Amino acid sequence: MSSRQSKPFKACIKCKALVSPEETKCPVCGSTEFTFEWSGMVIVMNVEKSRVAKFLGIEKPGRYALKVGY
Numbered sequence: 001m002s003s004r005q006s007k008p009f010k011a012c013i014k015c016k017a018l019v020s021p022e023e024t025k026c027p028v029c030g031s032t033e034f035t036f037e038w039s040g041m042v043i044v045m046n047v048e049k050s051r052v053a054k055f056l057g058i059e060k061p062g063r064y065a066l067k068v069g070y
């Protein structure tokens with residue numbers, strides 16, 4: 001089974017940000033390591049008010065994966 005499947009985003013391994021597959025550098029943390037092995041999507045609009053953001057350690061608004069890796 002291919003790990004690439006048909007996911008519209010890849011996840012940054014470091015900060016879990018979800019970016020388009022064409023992106024080469026994470027816009028949040030600058031990492032160049034990505035994976036298609038992620039699950040669950042959370043969209044953080046307001047970092048200060050979001051419990052999920054706090055839980056995941058998210059510091060910038062954006063689209064993130066809940067789980068990255070296998």
Ligand SMILES: [Zn+2]
Pocket residue numbers: 012013014015016017026027028029030031
């Ligand atoms: Zn990142």
